[in-house]
Amino acid sequence: MTTHVLGLLLGTEEDWPAAFESIVRRLGPVTDGSDTVHHYDVERVTVEPFNLRQKPRYDLVIDRLAYWYYHPREWLKKAALMDDLYLLNSPFTFQSMEKHAAYCAMMRLGLKVPETVLVPYKNPPDHAKYAFTAQRYNRPFDLDALAESIGYPIFMKPYDGGAWVGVTHIRNREELHKAYDESGQRLMHLQKAVAGYDVFARSLSIGAETMVLKFDPDQPMHARYSVTHDFLDAGVGDEVVTISRLVNAFFRWEFNSCETLIKGDEVYPIDYANACPDVAITSLHYYFPWAIKALVKWSVFCTVTGRRARYDLDTRRYFDIADRDDLGYTEKLSSYRQFADDYFEAERYADFCASRLANIDDVVLEWVAGQDFDRLLIDTVRTTFPAHEHDHFIAHYRGLLAAWASDERARLG
Ligand SMILES: Nc1ncnc2c1ncn2[C@@H]1O[C@H](COP(=O)(O)OP(=O)(O)O)[C@@H](O)[C@H]1O
Numbered sequence: 001m002t003t004h005v006l007g008l009l010l011g012t013e014e015d016w017p018a019a020f021e022s023i024v025r026r027l028g029p030v031t032d033g034s035d036t037v038h039h040y041d042v043e044r045v046t047v048e049p050f051n052l053r054q055k056p057r058y059d060l061v062i063d064r065l066a067y068w069y070y071h072p073r074e075w076l077k078k079a080a081l082m083d084d085l086y087l088l089n090s091p092f093t094f095q096s097m098e099k100h101a102a103y104c105a106m107m108r109l110g111l112k113v114p115e116t117v118l119v120p121y122k123n124p125p126d127h128a129k130y131a132f133t134a135q136r137y138n139r140p141f142d143l144d145a146l147a148e149s150i151g152y153p154i155f156m157k158p159y160d161g162g163a164w165v166g167v168t169h170i171r172n173r174e175e176l177h178k179a180y181d182e183s184g185q186r187l188m189h190l191q192k193a194v195a196g197y198d199v200f201a202r203s204l205s206i207g208a209e210t211m212v213l214k215f216d217p218d219q220p221m222h223a224r225y226s227v228t229h230d231f232l233d234a235g236v237g238d239e240v241v242t243i244s245r246l247v248n249a250f251f252r253w254e255f256n257s258c259e260t261l262i263k264g265d266e267v268y269p270i271d272y273a274n275a276c277p278d279v280a281i282t283s284l285h286y287y288f289p290w291a292i293k294a295l296v297k298w299s300v301f302c303t304v305t306g307r308r309a310r311y312d313l314d315t316r317r318y319f320d321i322a323d324r325d326d327l328g329y330t331e332k333l334s335s336y337r338q339f340a341d342d343y344f345e346a347e348r349y350a351d352f353c354a355s356r357l358a359n360i361d362d363v364v365l366e367w368v369a370g371q372d373f374d375r376l377l378i379d380t381v382r383t384t385f386p387a388h389e390h391d392h393f394i395a396h397y398r399g400l401l402a403a404w405a406s407d408e409r410a411r412l413g
C-alpha cells in the first residue's frame, strides 16, 4: 500500500478544487498492475517560508497561482529542480515562453500563425541609460507603413498576453495610432486579424486528453462555449487536437488551452500559452465534468505509474522535422503528433484508464447527479452573479448539467 498527496496551489477558485477533492475521495484507492493499492489525499498548498533543501510532502501539484504570485512560483521551481515534484506545467517554460516566444517556436514548426510584428515601446522604459541608447540605436519607423504591410484589420496585443487585457481590434490608421499611443510602456505585437473566420475553437488539454470547444468571444462569460459536437469536420478537428498537443508536448505543458481560428480548411493558432486555463463551472458548464475527470485521471495516472516530469525540452528534435524541405505541412504535423502522443504516453494512458479507473465514469456521473454537486453549483452561482440573477442561473446550469448527465447515461449504456 502507498499513499500519494496531491497538492492544489490555488488563487480564488472554489468550484473546481471542491469538485476535484470530491471525485478523488469518491474514487477511492486505485490498484495498479502489480496489485499495489494506491491511496490519495488532496491538500491545498499553503504559502510560507521554505528552506531550499526542505522536501515537499506532495507527489504532484496542480498550480493555478504561480503565473502572478512569485513566491509559490519559485517554490515550484525549487521542487521541480530538487525534488522531482510532478507539475502539470513546467514553471520554467511558462515564465520564459510567453505568447511571443510561443509564436516564434510554432512559426518555426510551420504552423499558420498570422503575420506578427513586435513594435518598440511607445513610451520608453524607466531607465537612466534610455535617452543615450535611444538616440544612438532606436531607428525611427513608420507605423502606418508597417500596418499597411500587414494589412488591416489588425490586432494589437501585449507580447505576453493574458485575459484579453490590452487587446485592440484595429481597422484603420486612426485606431492604430490611438491604440499605440495608449499602449504606453507595454510591449505590443501587431498581428494580422483572421477576418471572417468560420469557427473559433478553444481546446482545453489535460495530459493526454483534449476537448475542442466551440467558442464565441462576443458572448458574455456564461454563453461563450456552446454545447455542440462535430462542429468541425474530422480532418480539421484532428488538426486542432494535433496543434494543441504539439504545443503542450513541445513546451512541457499538460494543463493548457489553445485558441485556433478556422477559416475554410485552414487552422490559424492565435493564443496557446495559457498557464491557468479557465475551468470554471460557470464557463465550462456541460464540459465541466469532463475537465474534472480528466484532471483526476491524469493525476492518478502520473502518480501510480511513476511518470517522471520532463523539464528539459526536445526542441532540436522538432526543429529537425520543421527544417526538412521534403515534408509538407500535413506530414510535419503527423510527425509532431507522433512525438506528442509518445510524450503523453497516449496509449498507455488509455489502457490505464480502461483497466485501473474503470469505475470513474460512474463515480463522476453519480456525483454530478447528486446533492453535493447541486450545492456546489448553487454556491458558485451565488458567488459569481448578482442576487437578482441567482434563480435564473441556477436553473440555467442545472439544465446544462442535467443534459450532460443524460448524455453520459446514454453513452455508458
Ligand atoms: N489574429 C487574430 N485574428 C482574429 N481575432 C484575434 C486575433 N488575435 C486576437 N484575436 C481576438 O482577441 C482575443 C484576445 O486575443 P488573445 O491573443 O487570445 O489574447 P489573450 O492572451 O489576452 O487571451 C481573442 O480571443 C480573439 O477573439
Ligand SMILES: [Mg+2]
Residues within 6 Å of the ligand: 163, 164, 259, 271
Ligand atoms: Mg486568448
